[in-house]
Amino acid sequence: MGVPKRKLAKHRGRQRRAMNMKLEAPSLVAxxxxxxxxxxxxxxPECGYYKNREVVAAADK
Incomplete structure (x- = not known):
């Protein structure tokens, strides 16, 4: 098994991992x-429906 010749800096590993740690906006549907x-x-939250049936009574507007 290969052995590294020099010690790798912490920054290198963290920089490589940083690409996958970003936040993404949630997906939205109508x-x-x-x-x-x-x-x-x-x-x-607007009408209280889930899967075409009313689960919670909608808040009065």
């Missing part, structure tokens, strides 16, 4: 009931 943007597989 609610089938009210067309508000929601995260996939989540309850709609």
């Amino acid at each position: 609610c089938p009931q009210c067309r508000a943007l929601i995260q996939p597989h989540h309850l709609c």
Whole structure:
């Protein structure tokens, strides 16, 4: 097995890993009931629907 000739700096490994540690914006889809943007597989906060049925009563506007 190969052995490194010189010690690698901590910065090199951290720099290599840094590309995969970035934050990404959540993906959004339109609610089938009210067309508000929601995260996939989540309850709609606007109308209270999930998978085409009302789960929570919607807040009065």
